[in-house]
Amino acid sequence: MNQKRNKTLLRIREFFRLLFRKKITVLALAIFLVLVVMVLLAPVIAPYGYDDQDISRAFTSPCREFLFGTDKLGRDIFSRVLYGGRISLSIGIIATLIASAVGILLGAVSGYYGGWFDNVLMRLFDVLMSMPPILLAIAISASLGNGIMNAALAVIVTAIPMKARLARGQVLTIRSQEYMEAAIATNASTAQIIFRHVLPNILPVIIVQITLTVAGSITTVASLSYLGLGVQAPFPEWGAMLSAGRSYLKDYPYVILAPGIALLLTLFSLNVLGDGIRDALDPRLKD
Helix, strand or coil: CHHHHHHHHHHHHHHHHHHCCCHHHHHHHHHHHHHHHHHHCHHHHCCCCCCCCCHHHCCCCCCCCCCCCECCCCCEHHHHHHHHHHHHHHHHHHHHHHHHHHHHHHHHHHHHHCHHHHHHHHHHHHHHHCCCHHHHHHHHHHHHCCCHHHHHHHHHHHHHHHHHHHHHHHHHHHCCCHHHHHHHHCCCCHHHHHHHHHHHHHHHHHHHHHHHHHHHHHHHHHHHHHCCCCCCCCCCCHHHHHHHHHHHCCCCCHHHHHHHHHHHHHHHHHHHHHHHHHHHHCHHHCC
16 A cells, blocks of 8 residues: 555656656746636735726726726726636636546547447537537527526537547557456456546546646637627626727727736646646656
C-alpha cells in the first residue's frame, strides 16, 4: 500500500516538474488563478453592483473611482467585468465537465461493446459534428431561446460528440492490451473494466482535452451572448458587454477594452496551460 502511494506521489511530482519547466506555462497558470480568485471575490472586490445605474455618470473615462470607466447607463465597468467573469467561467467550466462526463462515458461504452449501439451512436455524432460547433450552438440556442441555462445546454450538446469520439478511439486502442484480456479472464464486470482499467488509462488524453475545451466553451458562450442568443441583460457577460459596447467603439473605446482583455487573457491562459499539461502527460514529449 505504501509502495503504491509512493509511486503515485512520484508521478505527481514528476507531472508538476514537467508542467512548470516552461515559464510561459507558469505565467498562464498564474494569470488564470488570479482571474478565478478575482471573479470569485467579486462581491468583495467590486466597488459597485453589476447593475447599479446612474445616468449622470454615463461614459465616465477611467479614473480612480471607476478603474475601467462607466457604460451608457453609468454602470461601473470594472464591477461588471468581475461579475461577468463569474458567468463566463462558470458556464465554461461546468458545461465542459458535464459534457466531458457524458461524452467520455458514452464513448467508452460504445468503444468497449461495439456492435449496433456503437454504429448508431457514432452516426448520430457524425451528424452533429458535420456542422461547425458555433453554428450548432447558435441553432440550439435559437431553438430553445435566450438565457443562461439554454446557453449552457447549447455548449454541452456541442461538446459531447467530440469527447465521445475521443474516448471511443482511446478505448479501441487499449481494448486488445494484455491487462484488458486479463481483466476479462478474471470475470470482472463491465463496470469494473470500464472504471478501473479503461478510464484511468485514457485519463491523460482526456484531461488535456478538457482543459482546451473550457477555452472553447467560454468562447462559445461569449459568441452566443454577443449575438444576443446567450446571457441577457441585466446580467453581465463578457460577450454581451462587447456587443453592448460596439456601438460606442469610436468615441468610447474603453467600454469594450476591459471585457475584451479579460476574455483574451482567459483564453490565452487556458490554451497555454492545456499545451503544458499535454507536454507533461505525453511521454513522447518528455525530456
